[in-house]
Amino acid sequence: MRILVVEDDKRTSDYMRKGFTERGHVTDTLADGRDALAHASREFYDVLVVDRMLPGLDGLALVKALRASGITTPVLFLTAVGGVDDRVDGLEAGGDDYLVKPFAFSELMARLNALARRPPAQTEKTKLEVFDLELDLVRRHCRRAGHPIDLVPREFALLEFLMRNEGRVVTRTMLLERVWELHFDPQTSVVETHISRLRTKIDKPFDHQLLHTVRNTGYSLHA
Structure with a gap:
């Protein structure tokens, strides 16, 4: 898979990148929401891992902007904000899954694999x-x-x-x-x-x- 991680905590970002790379996945990391919007708009990814609290553009605004531009890449929100209303906000913004920190890497990997296997919601173009x-x-x-x-x-x-x-x-x-x-x-x-x-x-x-x-x-x- 090609994975884009948008996370401003370097320790968490490096941890995920190391784990994904060891499993053979191509991984890019960014720490700023605006940079991520520009990057995800021009590059192809199988899944995105997005933190809720980001500089430049927060995670909710980032995903809303991607969906508004027609980009349907699956998004998993990964954040310390784990209330029911927060999870609902994330899903309604266009997220596909939500995982609360601290997390087990094995669960994160399993959720991303499931998202990557999910067929597109829209009718496939012929x-x-x-x-x-x-x-x-x-x-x-x-x-x-x-x-x-x-x-x-x-x-x-x-x-x-x-x-x-x-x-x-x-x-x-x-x-x-x-x-x-x-x-x-x-x-x-x-x-x-x-x-x-x-x-x-x-x-x-x-x-x-x-x-x-x-x-x-x-x-x-x-x-």
């Missing part, structure tokens, strides 16, 4: 669209400006991930994990090669570029 590019997930067809584009299975999976993250920057590591299901860097140019082939098919024959390289960071698909 067609993705970015500008004049269309991807039919049922028929496995790709078209741009009405013209069919022939994609091999890996190119289709790569394009699907990019389109699902329209406007966000996706890193090489994210692509290796989500498209190739590799949790290590094979030290090859497999990502770059497939990006080049995909760009040749979806961009080069057309006037408007959609697939952009973000220098020293990754790639972004947007009009």
Whole structure:
């Protein structure tokens, strides 16, 4: 899993990061609510662990802002505030689960695993669209400006991930994990090669570029 921990207590944050990393999960940590809002809006995560009391933007406001922008990543509130009304506030703000400090790491991990397995609440899309590019997930067809584009299975999976993250920057590591299901860097140019082939098919024959390289960071698909 890719996990974002938003916690301003460094000792607690370091404890969680160490535990998640030891179990093979990719973990980012932030201590400020405003920084977390910007980061979670442009990066992909499977789950978020959010403290209620944060500088910059408190946990409730952070999650409300994420939900208002259409980001549905599961959120677990982790906080010392554990009254019934507090838990209700957290869930009504858009949180999916609530765990009170002090906590057992095994319970935290079990709750996050359950959230990551949970199917999306919304109806799954069967067609993705970015500008004049269309991807039919049922028929496995790709078209741009009405013209069919022939994609091999890996190119289709790569394009699907990019389109699902329209406007966000996706890193090489994210692509290796989500498209190739590799949790290590094979030290090859497999990502770059497939990006080049995909760009040749979806961009080069057309006037408007959609697939952009973000220098020293990754790639972004947007009009």
